[in-house]
Amino acid sequence: MLPLLFALLSALALQTTHAATVFAHFMLMNSYAYDEGQWKTDIAAAQQVGIDGFALNWIPPNCQGDESWAVDRIDDAFHAAEDLGFKLMYSFDMSYTECDVYWNQTFMQDMIVKYAGSSATYRWNSNIVVSTYGGDQVDDQYGDMFFQGLKDRMKSSNAITLVPALTTYSMAAQTDPSKAAKKLISEYPSIDGYFNWQAWPLDVDQNITASPDLAFQSALKNAGKTGPYMMAMSPWQYKDLNNGNPLDAWVAYSDMLFPKRFQQITANDQIQPDIIEILTWNDFCESHYIRDLPSQDIKAKDYVELGDMGAYVWGQNHAPWRIIAKYYISWWKNGSPPPITMDQVVFWHRIHPKGTICTGGSSSGIRNNAFPEDAVFAWALVSESSTISMSVGSNKYWTFRADSSGPAMGMIPFPAYVSQSGVTPEVAIVRNGETVHTGKSSQPISSACAWQNFNPVVSLVGDGINSGPSASSY
Ligand SMILES: *[C@@H]1O[C@H](CO)[C@@H](O)[C@H](O)[C@H]1NC(C)=O
Numbered sequence: 001m002l003p004l005l006f007a008l009l010s011a012l013a014l015q016t017t018h019a020a021t022v023f024a025h026f027m028l029m030n031s032y033a034y035d036e037g038q039w040k041t042d043i044a045a046a047q048q049v050g051i052d053g054f055a056l057n058w059i060p061p062n063c064q065g066d067e068s069w070a071v072d073r074i075d076d077a078f079h080a081a082e083d084l085g086f087k088l089m090y091s092f093d094m095s096y097t098e099c100d101v102y103w104n105q106t107f108m109q110d111m112i113v114k115y116a117g118s119s120a121t122y123r124w125n126s127n128i129v130v131s132t133y134g135g136d137q138v139d140d141q142y143g144d145m146f147f148q149g150l151k152d153r154m155k156s157s158n159a160i161t162l163v164p165a166l167t168t169y170s171m172a173a174q175t176d177p178s179k180a181a182k183k184l185i186s187e188y189p190s191i192d193g194y195f196n197w198q199a200w201p202l203d204v205d206q207n208i209t210a211s212p213d214l215a216f217q218s219a220l221k222n223a224g225k226t227g228p229y230m231m232a233m234s235p236w237q238y239k240d241l242n243n244g245n246p247l248d249a250w251v252a253y254s255d256m257l258f259p260k261r262f263q264q265i266t267a268n269d270q271i272q273p274d275i276i277e278i279l280t281w282n283d284f285c286e287s288h289y290i291r292d293l294p295s296q297d298i299k300a301k302d303y304v305e306l307g308d309m310g311a312y313v314w315g316q317n318h319a320p321w322r323i324i325a326k327y328y329i330s331w332w333k334n335g336s337p338p339p340i341t342m343d344q345v346v347f348w349h350r351i352h353p354k355g356t357i358c359t360g361g362s363s364s365g366i367r368n369n370a371f372p373e374d375a376v377f378a379w380a381l382v383s384e385s386s387t388i389s390m391s392v393g394s395n396k397y398w399t400f401r402a403d404s405s406g407p408a409m410g411m412i413p414f415p416a417y418v419s420q421s422g423v424t425p426e427v428a429i430v431r432n433g434e435t436v437h438t439g440k441s442s443q444p445i446s447s448a449c450a451w452q453n454f455n456p457v458v459s460l461v462g463d464g465i466n467s468g469p470s471a472s473s474y
C-alpha cells in the first residue's frame with residue numbers, strides 16, 4: 001500500500017511541476033487603436049488556440065517620440081485579461097540602441113507594482129514574472145547590475161522572477177550551446193530563468209535543433225535557478241526595412257519551421273520547457289504573426305500603421321497557422337495528441353519565386369534569400385485515411401497520405417516557369433476516390449511583383465473554412 005501511495009504521490013508531483021504554460025509575444029506598438037473590447041477579441045482568439053497569456057513587448061515610452069499612450073493600453077489589457085481569465089507579463093524591450101529616455105528602475109517598478117494585485121499578473125512560485133527582449137546589447141544602460149537593481153527594489157514587497165531574453169547568448173548558442181549557456185549563467189547571476197529568443201535557424205540553411213534549448217535549461221538547473229525555462233516557437237522570419245542597408249533585410253529558413261519546432265516538444269519529446277512563447281501574436285513587420293491581419297481602416301480598433309512594410313504584409317493572411325499551434329499546444333499540455341475530428345489541410349507559400357527581382361523593396365539585398373525552397377508546404381490533419389493532392393501550374397496532383405494517427409506533411413515545388421499572371425496553388429482532400437474538400441490559395445504565385453516579398457500566405461482547405469479567419473473551430 002505504502003509504496004503504491006508513494007508512487008502515486010510522486011507521479012502527481014511530477015505532473016504539477018510540469019507547468020506547460022503558453023504565452024504569445026504581443027507588440028504593444030500595434031495596439032495604438034485598441035480599446036478594451038478589442039483586447040477582449042484578441043484574448044478570446046488566443047484562448048481559442050490554447051494560449052494562456054500575452055507577453056507585452058513595449059519600448060521605453062519616451063525612447064523615440066512619445067509612446068506614453070502604451071500605459072493606457074496596458075490598463076485596458078489588464079482589465080480585459082482579468083475578465084477573461086487570461087495572464088499578462090511584461091516583456092521590456094531593451095534592444096533599442098538609441099533612446100532619448102531608456103528604461104529606468106523607478107518607472108519599471110511603478111509599472112510592475114501597479115498590477116501586482118491583478119489576477120491577470122502572471123506569477124511563478126508566487127513571484128511576478130518579468131521578461132525582456134534584450135538587456136544585453138545596450139551595455140551602458142542595462143546589464144546584470146541593472147537587473148539586480150530592479151530585483152532588489154522589488155524584493156521586499158513584490159518579488160520578481162526574472163526571465164529575460166538575452167539575445168547575444170541565444171545567438172551564440174546556435175554554434176556552441178554549452179559555452180553560451182555557461183557564459184550566460186556566469187555573466188548574469190541576477191537571472192532566475194531564461195527565455196531563449198532564437199526560434200529560427202540563424203543565417204544557416206538548416207533545420208533548427210533543440211540543442212541550445214537543452215543547454216540553457218540544464219545550465220539553469222545546474223546553477224540552482226528556480227525560474228522557468230521558456231522556449232520560443234515561431235512560424236517564420238522575414239523583415240525588410242527597405243532602407244538600403246543589407247543588414248536590415250533578411251529571411252530565415254522557415255519552410256516547415258512551425259510544425260517541426262512544435263514536434264521538438266511533442267512528437268520527438270526532445271525537451272520539456274516550462275513555458276513556451278509563440279513569436280509572435282502580432283509582429284507583422286517580421287512576418288511571424290499568427291493573429292488575423294489588422295484593419296487598414298483608420299477608424300477601426302485594430303488599425304495598424306505598417307508603412308512601407310505593409311507592402312509585404314497586407315494580403316498575407318497567417319490565421320490558419322493557428323490550427324497548427326492549437327493542435328500541438330493541446331498535445332503538449334495534455335501529454336497526448338488530441339483526437340482529430342475534422343479534415344483540415346493548412347498550406348502556405350511565398351508569392352513569387354525567390355529569384356524574381358521585384359520593383360520595390362530590397363530586391364537584391366535580402367540576406368539568406370537562397371534558403372527558402374520555391375514550394376508550397378502543407379500540413380494535413382484528417383479524421384480518416386485520405387490522399388492529399390496538391391497542384392500548382394504545370395505541376396499537377398502531387399500527393400501524400402494522411403490519416404487519423406496524426407499530422408502529415410507534404411509539399412509541391414513551384415513550376416519551373418511561373419508567368420506574370422501567376423498560378424494559384426490548389427489542394428484537395430481525397431477519400432475513397434472522392435474529393436471531399438478542395439480549395440485554392442488566397443493568392444497566386446506570380447513573377448510580376450511590385451514588392452520583394454518573402455512573407456508567405458497561409459490558406460486552409462477543409463472544415464472550418466466558412467467561418468472566416470477568426471473561426472471558433474480553429
Ligand atoms: C523613467 O522612465 C519614464 C518613462 O519613460 C520617464 O518618464 C522618466 O522621466 C524616467 N526617469 C528618469 C529618471 O530617467
Ligand SMILES: *[C@@H]1O[C@H](CO)[C@@H](O)[C@H](O)[C@H]1NC(C)=O
Nearest residue numbers: 204205206207208253256260
Ligand atoms: C529539414 O528537414 C526536412 C525533413 O524533415 C528535410 O526535407 C529538409 O531538407 C531539411 N532542410 C534542410 C535545409 O536541411
